[in-house]
Structures are given as C-alpha cells and as structure tokens.
Amino acid sequence: DAGVIQSPRHEVTEMGQEVTLRCKPISGHNSLFWYRQTMMRGLELLIYFNNNVPIDDSGMPEDRFSAKMPNASFSTLKIQPSEPRDSAVYFCASMMGGDTEAFFGQGTRLTVV
Amino acid sequence: GENVEQHPSTLSVQEGDSAVIKCTYSDSASNYFPWYKQELGKRPQLIIDIRSNVGEKKDQRIAVTLNKTAKHFSLHITETQPEDSAVYFCAAPRGSNYKLTFGKGTLLTVNP
Numbered sequence: 001d002a003g004v005i006q007s008p009r010h011e012v013t014e015m016g017q018e019v020t021l022r023c024k025p026i027s028g029h030n031s032l033f034w035y036r037q038t039m040m041r042g043l044e045l046l047i048y049f050n051n052n053v054p055i056d057d058s059g060m061p062e063d064r065f066s067a068k069m070p071n072a073s074f075s076t077l078k079i080q081p082s083e084p085r086d087s088a089v090y091f092c093a094s095m096m097g098g099d100t101e102a103f104f105g106q107g108t109r110l111t112v113v
Numbered sequence: 114g115e116n117v118e119q120h121p122s123t124l125s126v127q128e129g130d131s132a133v134i135k136c137t138y139s140d141s142a143s144n145y146f147p148w149y150k151q152e153l154g155k156r157p158q159l160i161i162d163i164r165s166n167v168g169e170k171k172d173q174r175i176a177v178t179l180n181k182t183a184k185h186f187s188l189h190i191t192e193t194q195p196e197d198s199a200v201y202f203c204a205a206p207r208g209s210n211y212k213l214t215f216g217k218g219t220l221l222t223v224n225p
Contacts, residue, residue, distance in 0.1 A: 033213055042217040043157070043202060056212055091156065095213070099145030099164060099206065102213055104156040 006092050006105035013112055018080040021108045024073055025094030033102065034067055034077050035091040043091070049075065050097070082112045116140060117205050119216025126193050127224050134219045136203035137185040143205040146179060146186045149215070151200045160201075161188070193223045 005024040013019055025032050033048040047057040049069045057067070064083070069075040079086055089109050095102040119136045126132050136146075147162035163170045163177045163186065170177050174193075179186040186205075190197055202215040 031211065031213075043215045045212070045214045048212065093213070095211075098211055099162075101147070101159045101162070102149075104158070106156055 004092055004094050004103050004105035006090075006108050008108060009106060011108060011110045013082055013110070015083055015112055016081045017112075018078065019082045019086075019110060019112075021077040021090050021092075021110070023075045023077070023092030023105060025075070025092070026103055027073065028096065029094035029103075030072070030097045031095045031102075032069060032075050033093045033095075034075070035093065037089045037091060037107075046077070079110075082110075084112045087111050116207060116212075116214050117203055117216040119203050119219060121219060122217060123220045123222075125222045125224065128193060128195060130193055132188075132190045132193055132197070132221055132223075134188045134201055134203070134221070135185060136187070136205070136216050137183075138205035138207075139184070140205065140207040141181075141184065143207050145206055145211075146177065147204050147206075148177060148188050149202045149204070151202065151218075153199070157202060190221075193221075195223050195225050197221060198223045 007022045030051050034046040036044045046059045047067045052069045067077045089107045091104050091107045093102045093104045117138050144165035149157040150160045151157040161172050161175050161177050163179050174191045176189040200218045200220050202218050204215045206213045
C-alpha cells in the first residue's frame with residue numbers, strides 16, 4: 001500500500017476562493033481523521049470518521065469548513081470561502097481502529113493570500 | 114476541555130543526555146497511549162506506544178512509562194543524538210470510537 005495519500009501537496013489561493021483538500025486512506029482502515037497544524041495551535045483535530053460516518057466534528061472551526069467521506073477510500077475537506085487565517089498544514093490520517101497506529105499523509109500546505 | 118496535557122513545550126539537551134516528556138490525561142477509560150515524532154517538514158510518525166496492562170515499554174533508546182493511578186505517562190529518550198531533534202506528541206485516544214487528539218507537542222532540540 002502507498003500509505004495515506006493527500007492532494008494537493010501545496011495550495012495557494014486567494015481569499016474568498018473555495019479550497020478542496022483530498023485524502024485517500026490506507027485500504028482496510030476504518031477510521032479517518034483530519035487535522036490542522038499551526039505553530040500557535042499545534043495539531044488540532046478537526047473531524048473524524050468511523051466507517052465513513054462523521055463521529056465528531058466539534059473541532060471544525062466554523063461553518064466555512066465541511067468534510068465528507070462518500071466511501072471508504074476517499075474523503076474531502078472543503079473551505080468556502082477561504083480566509084488568510086486558514087493558512088496551515090492540513091493532515092489526513094487513517095487507522096484500523098481501536099488501539100492501533102495512525103498513519104498520516106504527507107499533508108497539504110495551504111496558503112490563503 | 115483538553116484530554117491530554119503535555120509538558121514541557123520546549124526542551125533543549127546536550128547530545129548524550131537524557132530527555133523526558135510527560136503527559137497527563139483526564140479520561141480514566143483511556144487504555145492506549147502512543148507517542149509520535151514529527152521531524153521538521155515531515156508527517157507525524159508513531160515511535161512507541163503502551164497499553165494499560167503494562168507499566169513500562171522499551172525500544173532501544175526510547176522508553177515509555179505509564180502510571181494509571183496518577184493518569185500520566187512519560188517518554189524517555191536516553192543517550193540523545195542530534196537526529197532525535199523533532200517535535201514529539203502524546204495522545205490518549207478515548208471513547209468507543211477512539212477520538213485521537215494530541216497534546217500540544219514538545220520541541221526537543223539536541224545540541225551537538
């Protein structure tokens with residue numbers, strides 16, 4: 001398996017534009033997590049899915065953020081409209097569930113100007 | 114509130130010295146405690162984990178200890194090397210769906 005795959009690796013967009021981040025988890029993993037990482041706030045959990053169902057989205061900062069997992073092999077995180085304060089590295093991670101290792105993607109570095 | 118608190122936020126040691134990072138957690142139902150290492154510009158990766166049925170686990174220069182009564186667990190790195198320089202995160206997944214939240218991280222710098 002190629003591991004957790006995120007795209008794009010880098011995204012630069014103008015304020016107000018819609019941004020879509022994509023994640024392909026490891027096959028067979030049933031939990032998927034979206035994180036945002038900044039110097040000030042560390043590694044924040046935004047939302048996580050279990051068996052494609054959103055379990056906890058309490059970390060989503062506001063209504064501009066939304067996430068979907070239409071099937072076991074794909075998830076998206078959308079920001080609409082984007083703002084400069086959304087600039088961060090966004091990580092997707094998947095795990096088999098329970099007390100097992102979480103595998104992270106390489107991250108998407110988002111810059112909103 | 115925060116599930117896991119991690120200290121210190123930064124730690125600087127001389128090469129060859131030991132480093133200790135401590136985390137406390139709130140949910141007594143937590144029974145799995147992983148540690149992740151994130152090198153600059155890279156993704157976090159698991160380096161060691163411990164389950165609640167043991168009090169200590171070692172892997173070469175790295176060890177983790179767990180005190181369930183006090184609800185804290187610690188990462189110990191002995192004979193530190195410059196390549197140990199990174200940010201280290203602890204976690205205490207909780208709930209039946211294992212919500213994986215991390216501590217704020219510790220920036221470890223090993224000076225040659």
